[in-house]
Amino acid sequence: MPGTNQGKLERWHNTRPWRGKSVSSVLTAVLGVTGAAVAAVVVVEAAHRVMLRVGRRSALAAELAKTMHRPFLVTATLVAVQQAIRVFAGDFPGRSGVVHALVLLCIASFGWLVAALLLVCEDLALARWRTDVPDNLRRRRLKTQVVMLRRVTVAAIVVLTAGVMLMTFPDIRALGASVLASAGLVSVIAALAAQSTLGNVFAGIQLAFSDAIRVDDVVVVEQEWGRIEEITLTYVAVQIWDDRRLILPTSYFTTKPFQNWTRSSSAVLGTAEIDVDWSTPIEPLRAELRRVCEGSELWDQRVCVLQVTEAIGGMIRLRALISAADAGALWDLRCLVREQLVGWMWENQRGGLPRMRAQLDEMDDGVARVRQSRRADVSPDSRVFSGGDDAEARGAAFGGAEGHGDTVPTAAGVSGLSGR
Template identity: 60%
Template sequence: MHSYLVTVVAALAAAAIALVVVEVVHRLTRRWGRRSLLLTELTEHAHRSFQVAATVLAVQFAVRFSTGYAVGSQWRQALLHLLVLAVIAATAWLVASLLVVIEDTALARFRVDVPDNRHARRVRTQVVMLRRVTVVVIVVLTVGVMLMTFPAVRGIGAGVLTSAGVVGVVAALAAQSLLGNVFAGLQLAFSDAVRLDDVVVVEGEWGRIEELTLSYVVVQIWDDRRLILPTSYFTSTPFQNWTRTEAAVLGTAEFEVDWSIPVQAMREELRRLVEGTELWDGRVCVLQVTDATGGMIKVRALVSAGNAGALWDLRCLVREHLVAWVRDHRPTAMPRLRTEVGNGTGELPWQWVQPRRSGRRTADSEVPDDARLFGGSDDGDARSEAFVGPDEQPTDSRR
């Protein structure tokens, strides 16, 4: 009984001392680390795990040195083994907390609330995936170390190793889909094919990558729905990534109008519209006739915006404005079907709308940039080289 009491008192005293020491260290770290992000993260995320690990370790040492080997050896060995398991688990928790603190400190250097955040989102995606992998590895190693403390497990270790190959093959075949998703998640994280907050089009839905794990990807659809897809989907199925290289994107608004539409006037109206809205980023504003078959022509307005959300609103604004402009200022250019009955010479007043006289015809060398997508401006020239290729110098075939 005396041995039991000594052990209990020693364990309580060791736990109290450990708690006091940890609390003092915590207060000093919080006071000194007001201007240090690393120390602040340590006080917030690693305090509880450090407290548990220090307490369990102190109790384990107190029990070990306060009891003799001859006195109560059976319960002593059982208690010490239990404390060893607790120390292993608490240490793993502390290591995982320290890794999370380091990862959070590294992520704080890369801001994602800025317009050009592609590099920051890439780093954030990789760090989040590494965090999940490290936590899984720490848990597996902790369970393995805890099992190795049992003599029976160490005794059958040789048999387990000899059958590990067969078990591994069976497990791989049984978990083929799961392992495929895990490796696909790692591939996505480090191949830079998709990142957190990327704007993508998958399964005909436009949305943003909200969560990226080792087994599945959550896409937040524009109407706040969530599309859950396995990670292997993004390695085996084509999808659109609008922010692969930069957040700025291009968008179109198409119109089917009558042949009598004054294209240059419509082009100038588009320019006035985009210059008066903050949604346009000032890069691209082009209006072109892309088709002229049948009874109508197809006019396409191509505009640019700083991000996908602004582009959506800008495209809707362009449609609304130009539809109203055609209706109010060019009603004869509205889509219509013609059926001519009567004088085939076209001399009746309702058969032809007299064209408006313009002040001066624009020369070919004075074609505005709004009429050209590939060329006519620095951005257009760069786009032409990207899609067509740089101009090649003609070679003399006689050489």
Template identity: 60%
Template sequence: MDSYLWTVIATVGAALLALAVVEVVHRTVRRLGRRTVLLSELSEHSYRPFQVAATVLAIQFGIRFSTGYGVGTPWRQGLLHLLVLAVIGTTAWLVASLLLVSEDTALARFRIDVPDNRQARRIKTQIVMLRRVTVAVIVVLAAGVMLMTFPSVRGVGASVLASAGVIGVVAALAAQSVLGNVFAGLQLAFSDAVRLDDVVVVEGEWGRIEELTLSYVVVQIWDDRRLILPTSYFTTKPFQNWTRTQAAVLGTAEFEVDWSVPVQAMREELRRLVEGTELWDGRTCVLQVTDAVGGMVRLRALVSAADAPRLWDLRCLVREHLVGWVRDQRPTALPRLRTEVGDASGRLPWQWVEPRGPVPGGTADNRPAEHEPPDDARLFGGTDDGEARSSAFVGPDEPAEPPPR
């Protein structure tokens, strides 16, 4: 009874001492954490695993050194083995928390709530993937170390290692798709092909990357639906990434109108519209005639916005405004099929009347004078953004020929 009482007293004393030491360290780290993010994260997230691991380790030491090897051997061996397993588990918990704190500290340096957040989103994607891999590796290693504490498991270790090649081949064949998705997830995280919050178009759906794991990717579609895809999809099939280099994008609004449409007047109206809305980022505003067959003229309005949601609203605004402008201000430009009978001398607004006399600004035979198109009529040129876009599609200059000798 004296030995049991001594064991209980030593164990309780060791546990209380461990709790006191942990509390002192926690208070010190929390006070110092007011100055650094790392210590603040340590005091908040690693306090509980540190407390549990230190207490279990102290209890193990108290029982081990307070009982003799010949006293209470059956219960002592079983209890010490159970405590060894607890020490391994709590240590793995503590190591995982320390790694997660370091990852969170690194992630806190990169903000994604700013306009230019491409680099931050890339780092966040990689850290999130590393976190998942880190936790999985720690769990597997801890489970392996726990199993190795059993003598029966250590005895079959040699035979297991001898057959590891055959088992590995069978497991690889059985989990081929799973392993393919895992490697695809790692490839996505470090190849910078897709990141969290990237705007993508997959399977004809437009949305953003909401979650990226080792096995699947969640795409939040614009109407709040969720599209779940395996990670291998993004390494084996083509998809559109609208924000890989920058969030600013271009969009179009097309119109089919009559040949009598005043293109320059419509171009000026488009410019007036975009300059009066905050959806336009001021980069590109172009109206061009892209087709003129089948009795219709096709106009394409090309505008730019800072990101995809603003671009969507801007394109809808351009369509709505220009449709109303053509209907109210230029009814002769409404799309229609002509059937002329007689000399077409009607005076209704939607009827074409041949000009009588010279056209202002034209030549003697009523042909309009040739002029250079304005800057907002050119997509590749005319403005700084257009010149930069033009140079991106132009190959390198031809080398100059050497002078003849």
């Protein structure tokens, strides 16, 4: 009996090796994991301080120290803990689950680290090519492309990271063959279900590299004047001049016409129109327009022209064609020119203001004589029931018996007469 009990005890210990672990081995595992985590934190913090010091002289180092500190710290700590468990922990209940969880966290943190590194590179590119300069066409094009690439990059990293994490599960890895076998059918169904979404995504990529629109472009869409504020893979945000936002799908800009005022250059032309009388001298107004343009910092010294574009309806229309460096300055310059020309005409050429003319060729007594002559010379063909033999006969037939010929026709009588 004692031998039997001893054999059972040995078998019980063999099936549970962790039960036989000494306190020293458990303590060694805990200290090893803790030491690895602390060492990783110390190394990362030391590298962070070095990067901060170097960042005083280098913009790249400063951006790396700012953006990549947390993902690098998390990644290094998780990798150190995982390796310490593999080396010091040995076998314990749930070891495979813990190691697998750490592997998943390491993959996710590594994806975060790669995404942060790419974002640093993109931010440096955007900082180098600033858009708050007068001639920013090339910079706006690069900014649009970098922003779109950033969104595509982040989406691709997320998808790849999720795929790698899923492939660590044996069941999903075995399912991969059947998934690939049915990939054709699945892709067709997904394409039909997400046709509009995919269309907007491809349209967004097309906009990023076709230069149809760029960030900060001035456009006219849906009869609204505004500025391209943001371009994403699925929609474009247009900031209207009154600070409203017009949200349009990216496919709108690949399928419908729109106006882009700054595609080739930010400098634009505009008009200010006023109506004046035919007697208005034009040359003094041209000189006043030139004076207003030359006295304003809004004018870019390219175009300053005053022309007569219409001469109908008793007035002539003057169009002042002017130019400015950008659309905002042009709007203010148009309003200034219109205001100054109207004020100058009121002060110096009031006779040239629009007026309505009326001409009377006859006096009142002459008009009365004409009316009397028209009454006397009334044609018999203008009467139905009087003024002629046929008319009198119709009047008598309609009026009834003699003595009642002056009866006024009624609506019933007229309808009865028409019925005959």
